[in-house]
Each structure stands twice: as structure tokens, then as C-alpha cells.
Amino acid sequence: MTENLLTVTGLSAVSDREGGMPVLRDVGLTLKNGGVRGLVGESGAGKSTIAKAILGILPRTVRITGGWINFKGRDLLSMKPQELRSIMGSEIALIPQDPQTALNPARRIGAQLADGLKLKRDMSARTAEAHALQLLADVQIRDPDRVMKSFPHQLSGGMRQRVLIAAAFAVEPELVIADEPTTALDVTVQKEILRLIRHMQSARGTGVLFVTHDLGIVAQICDSVTLLYAGKVIEEGPVRNVLENPNHAYTKALIAAGPRYDRPDAGLEPVPEAVFRELRQEIGIS
């Protein structure tokens, strides 16, 4: 346990809106200190639900029915709101999915970056500003002074995502949850952002839980991967193992379906319907 930053055990949840349908089925996963774990699945597979459960921001309609989320030896699920609030944003941070909506359009970048520093690291306004400037430089923004004074709409999507990455790493967290941080970006920008996250992560030794639906990204950035379908863990292990020797037919089919990370010229076979039928039978849904 000591080397694990995050351990999720037997996590189950149901959605009240869907008439009590299970959305997480006995999920377990671990993340080592300084490790990067990919959390993969199609829409509705439950990957975002896990991320939200860790952050404590599940919608009211989703109810956790069992399990533990152990962060540095403490169960997040049984914590009081105050304790959670002191951990979130300082020890655990989030890189959100859509840089368009994740920055307040009415406030300047500098002020938004400084918020976390002032609130979580008790910095004075002046120190926070200097620190924010440094952070912008760290995320390879060329003209940090100008960006500090800019409003979000004056920046490109990639720039905004850099700012959000800076904001996430600003508080020196031990765990960063990256919720599909590149989905909304151009493919070319995507790569730079992935490299940046990897760079920030390894320089600081931060653990990253990387939520995505893209196996190619997993291959680029993650050490280990957990594959979900319909709220159940289908396959789990070090990236290389899973991608090269998948156990499950679904994993195999997925890899066959996508352009292969090592052979982009191959693939694009649709996942056979039979695989889904088998999967559903296995999990126990009709």
C-alpha cells in the first residue's frame, strides 16, 4: 500500500436517473506515486464517474453503493466535506476536458491562476502573481506577461489548455486527474499538450490518472492502463502488456479497430457485434 498513491477497491455505484442501473461494478484500480494510469472506455463506460467520485463531484443522481477510494492511506469517501475541501485543489487537482468552458470568460488569466495559489498555498497577491508568471513559462507559453493580462477568449484552445495545466500543477498536487484534456483540441496541438503533461508530471513526480477514450493516447503517455466497459473493469495492467498481449476479446477487437499505435497504416476494423454480445453476457446485462 505504501507505494500506491491511489487505490480504488470494489467501487460500485448506481444511477437513480436510470432507475437504479449500475454505472460502476466493483471497480478496482491503483496508481503508484509518480505513475500515469490511463482510464479507458467508450462514452458511458464509467471512466468519468470514477474521476468524479475521486474528486467528490458526482452528480446527485449517482449514488455510491460500496467500495473505498484510498488516497495516501485515507478513504476519501468517508471524509467530512471540510477535509475533502482541504485536499481537493491542493493535493488532488483536475485538468478539465474543455478549455473553452473551464476558464471564467469574465476574469483575467492571471487572477484565475492566482486563485489556487492564494487559497491553497497562502501566498500574498504579489507572490502569487510572480509564481503564476513562472508557471506560464513552465508550460511553455511564450509571452507570459501578456497572457497574464489576457481574457480567455483572447487565447487559442491550446494556449488555454496550457493555462489549465499550469493551474493544475500550480498547487504542487500529488495527484492530477486529467479528464480527456485533449479531446477538444486539434490533433497537432494534442501531441504538444500530451508531451507537456508528461513533462510536468515527470519533473514533479506527480501521479496522473488520465481519462480518455483513445488507446493511442494511452500508448503515448501512460505506464499502466485500466479498460472499462459498462462500469466494469475488463482489462488492467502495464500498457505494454495490455496492448501487446491483450487477454480479452474486446481489447483485442479494440486494438484491431483503431489504427495501431505502432502501425498507423493498419486497422479500422469495426468491433464485431459478437464481441459486444459476449461482453454483455459476461457482465450480466441484456
Added chain:
Amino acid sequence: MAEPITITGPAAKPRRTPSRLRNLFAERQVLFGGSFILLLVVIAIFAPFIAPKDPLEQDLMLGSLPPAWLDGAEPGYYLGTDDLGRDVLSRLIYGSRIALLVAIVSASLAALIGTILGLLAGWYGGWADRIISRIVDIWMAFPPVLLSILLVAVFGSGVHSVIAAIVIIDWTRFCRVVRAETLAQSQLDYVTAARTAGFPRMKILTREIFPNIVPILIALVSLEMGIAVVVEAILSFVGLSVSSDTPTWGGMIAQGRQLIHHAWWLLVAPLAVLFTTVLAFNQLGSGLRRALDPVLRR
């Protein structure tokens, strides 16, 4: 580089919209507003059968009787009488005729004019849009109360003047919304597709765009009816609406106000009815808007 690798599959169940709860709430609003308005329409149509007395029948000997549950009431006058001895309940019932007439006719006419101009401005753009938008701007620069008082002064008082005043003032509400909505719709893919397919522009407007505007239009009409009821009441209140002894709610309010200490029911009864009606139209309108507007429903 190829498209990013994404996992897609038929497994995802069709999700219910996240606003199911809100829709329920909306339906409840529609239910309340709609059933009250329906009741009112029935009452207005069958007023002669429902009203216990002739609303014009006066008896100075029976003036200012209190409602049935108070001391000194006369049997048969459930909500009491006014200072001319006319039955308050019957006058309220007959008053709903004027209120609904004004509401329905003026809101429909305002919607008709506003929609046509709004569609033209939003769809054809260019100078048509500029002219229509400018007229709307100028129009909206008039204070509505003053303008309606002036208009009634021009046309003379009466129901037709009230309706004319409301239509002349409020068509702009429809025009603005319809124009914006048309503009938004015309930039959507299905319109582009239709245009590329070579459909005539007018046909696209009437067959493709207009049906998509109808829901918000219905909601607007309902809200407008509530406004019309209030405007009629205000004009009756200042004595510029129906001037005969035909009962109107606003006229009853103005009359009751003079006698508030003497016979409070003369003010409270029409106020309560006016208020409930406006509330019903508002609820119906906003409920419909929530339920029908694709943007709000999200």
C-alpha cells in the same frame, strides 16, 4: 494523420435528457396554467348559463352587499354586490369574456405581424433586415403605457382600441424573437443542406425553418396573452377601455378601489381573478417554453 482512435459502439443506452426533472416541473406548470385557462374559456363561452345573475341588472336597494359568508349577505349573491347592486360574481364571469377576447385576438394579431416581419428580416437579411430592425428599434423607444393611452385617445376608447393598441405596441416582441430564431436556424446544417439541394428560398422558410420556430412562438403567445390581460386591466383602470357598463376586471378594480374601506370585496375579488389569470398565462407560457424550446431543454 488519421482521425484519432476512438471507441464507439452501440452499447451506450440512449440516455434520457438530463432535464427530465425539469420537464416534469414544466409539465406541472403547463398543467396548472393550461387547466385554469381552459376553465376560464369554458366560463367565458357559457357565461349566460353559469352566471347566477344578469351582470347588468342593478338594484340600488341591494347596493354593496357583502359576500355570502359574511353578516348581512343576501342569498344568491355569492360574492356580494357593488354600489349599484350588481352581482359581483356574475360581473367577474362576464368580465372574463372581454379579458379573453382581448388576450386571444391581440396576442394572435401581434404574433402574426411580428412573425411575418421577423421571418422576412431573419431569412432575407440585407436591407429588409435593416429596415425592419430599425422600425422595431424606433417602435421600442415609445413608453408602452403612454403610447397605449395616446393610441386609445386617437382611436377613441373601446375594446377595438385596446386590441389595436396592444397589437401596435407588442408585435415588436414577436418580431425580435422570431428574427433572432430564424437567423440562428438559417445557419444550421439542415438549412444549408436544403439550400444546396436547390429548394426555393420561400419553401425553405415555410417548410424547414418555420416549423422549428413554432414551439417558441406558442410559448410567446401564451406569455403575450398574460400581458394583454394586464394591459386591458390598466386601460380599464384609467378608464380608457370598454366604456359601456359591460363588466371588465380592470373597471371593477378601479371601481372597487374607491370603496376599499367600505366594501373591500369589490377590489379583492377582481384583483384575485386578474392575478390568477395572469399567473396561469405566465406559468403556461414558461412551462411551454421549457418543454418545447430545444435550446433550453438542451
Added chain:
Amino acid sequence: MMTLSRRQALSLGTATFLTGVFSGRNALFAQDSSTLTIAYNVNLPSFDPTVGPSAVNPTIQAIYRSIFDQFIGQGPDLSFLPGLLTAWGWNDDKTQIWMDVREGVKWHDGSDFTPEDIIWSLERAAKQETGNPIQFVWSTAGNYKIDGKRITGDVKQYDPTFFKWMAFLTGYVMPKAYYEKVGAEGFEKKPVGTGPYMVDAYEGNAFLRLKANPNYYGGKPAFDTVVFKFVPDATTRVAEIESGSSDITLEIPYEEYDRLKGKAGLKGVATPISDIGMIFLNNIDAMLDKNVRLAAHHAIDKKAIVDRLLRGYGVPIDTLEAPEYDAYDASIKVGYDQAKAKDLLKASGYSTDRPVKFKIQTTRGFKPKDYEMIQAIVGMWRRVGIEAEIEVYEIAKHYELRAADQLAPAAFYNWGNAIGDPTTSTGFAMFGPSPHSVWNTEDLDNMIMPLWGEKDEKKRIDGWKAVSKYIAEQGYVIPLLQYVQPIVYKEKLKVVPNVSGALQPTLVSKA
């Protein structure tokens, strides 16, 4: 040491504000008793009492009579008293008039009042372009000469009511020198008169503050300060007197009058005034039928209207002459008779199933219960076979339509006649060539014509009585009632009601 947090400082500020508000209130309640605050029912549009529509508005005369003096004064019982003229009259053959001017009077600006002012005022009123609505009376004399304190002038056309008008609408003396100096607009900004009160401050649609004229020839008035608050809304006027913000108010609904006069600390007085309510008939359409006219009159139960609708505040009348007027004849009666009304209509082929139809116009809220009264009358008509459609108009519209002779077949109006002369009631209302008349037929005009210049007073009055009788028989007009004016005031005051309806501050005193 005491330090204040920001929040404490803010709450202190609030406390100061509230104290300020309440102390402001207290100041209002603690008004010294030498201030009289009147919640008045109409706004004062113009200070010039001789020009424009406001000059003939009877209600505003209370204000004009405070600031200005009339040529001839008038008591609350309509009797004529010396004003700025101490004596007046005609020579024997009525070709000349003479007037004795009061001496030692000063204008509010300190200058002396002289006979020149009287002549200037009369000549100005007689000039068409001045816009005096009563110009047709003032122009019947002219060529004035001063001989010491006596003025003489030539009669161009004998008008027996000439001197009566001097105590009535537009009969005010204006300052010649001052007016010529400042002009019409300057006069509106700072009016100057000889009256018991001087203008101190004025804010249109809000209030007029007057202060006592210490040099008034009739002695210093009872209050140092008089405030007219212009509160056109009756409900707000009631709230004003009930909350104690005003000392006296008038023209409130009779129900409210009955309620308020019974309240502790308040008193009320309601007396008949020289205003009558009437329905003008126009000689068009259905009204050309004498049966319809008379039926319409007989069908109205005036007593029920007064007793039930006006709660007893009103005096039913059958001619345009109220009991206080010179040509009142108690023997002329029309009477309420539903059966007779039905018979009359039947004779012309009308019944409740086949009613005669016409339009009736009325004001609403201009006089107490005017609109309700017309609704009641329409209801009474409906029972005998008359279907009248009501149209509401503003009083200005009435004047307009009447001047153009375009009134509906029936039109409700109230007629003020504060000098009680038959010419200013029956005369102007019924004489065809008069621009104020509505019924225009030759039979009546021929009957009235000789009375205008009749020099024998007894013959003149008898002549008018005969006219009234003829009108009643023919049904050319429907007189309804004489109004009663309700006034509510604080106990500490004493109020002398004025038959002319003008609530003059000089008629109010401390009890």
C-alpha cells in the same frame, strides 16, 4: 479606545438614516398650527386667473381667490361683498356704469394698487386676443375714465349680469405695471396679486405654498402658511388626511366621507354647492322625438340615486336652477314615473323588446360617482325600453365636442353657476347661439332672446322661470341633482363651507 468595524460603521449609517427619516416625519407631524395643509384635488396649471381653460375651472378659484382679489367679493353664501370695488352700479338709463375703487391697497410686490389696474384688467379681459373665455361679457362695456377714486365707463350693450361676473370666473384684478414689465411667462414664474396670501413656492403637480399677506386690506389671514398639495388621486387624498399628513381635503367618495368624519380627530362637513349634474340632450336622432326625451326624464329615479348611490349627499332638481339661484321655481316638477315613461315610449313604438337606442357620453371620476350615476341611469332606462350605450370621455373632450356641437344625443355634464344668475345656467346652456349650448331650436331661442338685455329685474327673472317651465315640458334637457361637496378636516380647525364650492383658505380657521 473604541474602534468601529466596517460593519458597525455601516449599521450606524443606517441608524442615522432611519432617525433622519423619522425625524423628518416628526417635523411633519409637529407642524406649527399656523400652517394649513390642504390635500387638493386638482393641479394648478396656470397662475393667470383670466386666461385659458383653467380660468373657467370652478375648483381652482379657491387658489386664485387666495392670491388675487376679484373686482367684487363674494361670501360663502354667494352674496356679493365689496372687493377691490367698494361700490358699483349703472346710471338710470343703463348707458353707463360706475365703480368706486378701494384705496390704500398694495400689491404683493409692495407697489400701490390704483384705478389704472382696474381699467387695464377690464380692457385686457375685453380683448379677443388675450384669450379670456368670458371676453364676450367684458367687451360689453368700455371707454373707461378715472375721476378720483371713481371709474366710469360706457355700456356698449346692456348685460344685466355684468357686475355679477365681477365676482365670478375671470373677474380678477391684475397688476398692470408688473405684468407689463415681466410679461406672461414672467408672471407665471412669479405671480403678484393683492389677495390675502402671497405665492411663496410652487412646484407643478406637487404643491403650492402660500404665505400670509401682512398688508391685506381685510386684515392678516389666520394662517402664516398655506400649502396646497395637488393630489388628483382620491384614494391618496383619503390616505393623506387619514395619516395626518394633510389638515383638510375635499371631493372624496361619500363612503369615505362617512367613514372618516366618524374617526377620532377628524370632522366633516357636506353642504350643497352651486354645481349641478345634468344630461345635455342634443337635437339629433332619437332626441328629436319628444316622447323619448320625456320618457328618458321620467324613467330616472333621482331620489334613489341620491339616497342609495350618493348616500344622501345631493339634492334632486328638475330645472337647471338650484334652490339657491335667483330664478328657482319650486313649482316646476317632472317626477319619477316608470309607467308614464313606458307609455310615452309605447306611443312612439318603443318597448323593452324593441328599445330606442342612442349613445350617452360621460366623464369618469371628474365628479364623485359621475360614471356610476350614468350606469345607474342606463340601468333604469333599460327597464322602460331605452338602450343607451355609454362612452367615456375626458372633460377637455367634452368642451371640444360641445364647442363644435358634436355631442352625442345625450351627454352628462356638471354645470357650475356660482353667481346664481339664470343667464349663467339656463341661458348659456340652452340658448342656441351660445357656444356652450347643445339643444338648438328656434322655439326656445325666440323665447330666451329678449331676456338677455331685459332691464327690469323682476320681469327678467319671471321670464327665465317661464323658460325653465317650457324646457321641462318639452324635455330639452335632463337636470339631475345639485351636488354636495364633502370636506374632511382635523378637529382643531373650523371650516365655513362655501356654496360656490371653492375651498378658500380664508374660510378655514383655528377652532
Added chain:
Amino acid sequence: MIAVSILNRLIVAAVTLLGVAVIVFVLLRVVPGDPIAMMIAPGASPADIAALRARYGLDLSLPAQFGVWLQSVLMGDFGTSISLRRDVLELLLGRLPATLELAFAALIVALAVGGAVAVAGTLVRRTPLEPAIDAINGVLLAVPDFVWALALVLFVGVFIPVFPLSGRIDPTLSIDFLTPFYLLESLVRFRLGVFFDVAAHIVMPVLALALPLATVITRILKEALLEAMVQDYVLLARLKGMSEMRLVLQEALRNAVGPALSLTGVQFTFLVGGTVIVERIFAYPGIGNMAIDAVINRDLPLIQGLVLVFGAIFIVINLAVDLLAAALNPRLRHG
């Protein structure tokens, strides 16, 4: 670039005002009333009437009348009021400040009350208090403006007589104001006694105007706030550990205020229109009160001036709201 867009708006405003002038003129010449009829002395000859007509320019053709009228309006000559016998422009300028003070005080109160309720409603969202606030506000939304004024006179005026019911200032106070802005001037010159008196007089009409507007602001602003509260940037800010109050005030409010503001601008024009009846009921000496007298007296020059002034106010308000919205929205402010 900003200067160009402001200039553009100003030109548009001027064109709009001209359009208003045309409509005002046409509308009022259709009034089937004749102001001259009121001024005719009994026995006046047709020649006299014609002379009066000429004096008021009523004898020319309609376009000529408009030309004459527009020219004189542009020169600041609005004519002379027939019933008040004073220069129309002077009357309007004398009365307008009273209405402006009333309207702006009402706007501030409405924004404060409506804003506070909206923020409170957002803070208690998803608790049983929220539907309660929504329901009460929904009910109050259906109360017409003039009913608020009636209720205030009847209940606050008589039963709790704290505030004066009529007028703008205690008539026994000496008024030696330098400007017609009593409230502002007494505050600036720190004459607190006078200020409190004027403030006390304005309370009732302000409430009558502000409360109906506040209900509208509450509804619009709360909707916008709720929308903003589910945005990702609020989520991130919450993760940073911001308090709920700060989330609403710092993060959501600034983004919600834009759409709420433009709708408030429209509503504010309704409020200015509402002064007509409210000023009448509370005997407040503004242009609304004067407007009713003008219509009753069929005072043509005054009515024209009034409608023009009302139109101008509306245009200025809309312009101000546009500019304010632009100033508050960084997207519009910075390219």
C-alpha cells in the same frame, strides 16, 4: 475601433430619434381633437378661430407643419404649452430630473433587491427553499405594476404611516435648490435633513416601481446564475476550495450579469413608462404626472414634447445599456 462602434451606435440612435419624431408628429395630428376648440371664447367669429390657428401653426399643410415643427424642435423651441402657458422645453427640463431621480432610484433598488434574491436563490439551490423562492417570485411576477402602487397606498400608507404618501419634498421646507435634482444635490451638498426628507418622499413611488422590476430581475438573473454555476470554470474554482458565496459572486455573477443586463435595459424602459401611473397615484411631480394632465387637457405641444422626451430617454437608456454590457463583457471590450 471602439470609437467607430460607439459613433455607429450614436448615429443609429439619432436616426431612431428622428423616426420617433415622425411617428409622434403623425400620431398626434391624427388625434381627432382640436385644441383650439377649447380656447374659443363664446361668440368668437370664424376669423378669430383662424387667427388662433395661425398662431399655433395649425393652419398649414401637414408636411409643412412637420417641417416647421422639426426645425423649431431642433432649435430647442418646443412651443408653448396651451394648458400650462409656459415654454414646453422649460417645463420638461424642470420636471424631467424628478422622474429621472425616481427612475434611477427605483432601478438601483430593483437591482439590489432582485440581485440579492437571485443570489440567495442560487445559494440555496436544490434545497426546499429554492422552489419556495421560485414560487413566491413567480406569483409576484403576475402582479401588475399599478396593483403594487395601490397596495402600497392602502397598506403601507394608512396602516403603517411611516413614509409620506405624496409629493417630492415637505412643502413647508424652504426650497433653495440650485438644480432640479433634489435628492442628488442635497446629498452632494451634505444637507442631510433635506436629503432625508426627499428620500422619505421618494420611498413609496420607488417601491411601487422597483418591486415589479425586481421580480423580473430575480427571474432572469437566477436563471443565468444557475446556468453559470454548472460551467467547468465554477467546478474548477470549487476544487480550488472557494466558498459557495465566492463562487456565486466572483465566478458566476460576472458572467450572468451580461444577459441579465440587456433584459434589464428593456425592462427599465417599461419602468420609465410605469412612472406615468405611479407618479399620478403618489402625486409625484415628474413628467409622467404631467403627461396625464397633458392628455386630459389635450395640450398638443406639451404631449409632443413629452413623447419626444420619453422616446429620447428610452434611446439613451438602450444606448447606455449596450455600452455598459460591452464594458462588462471582455469579449466585446477587447477585440
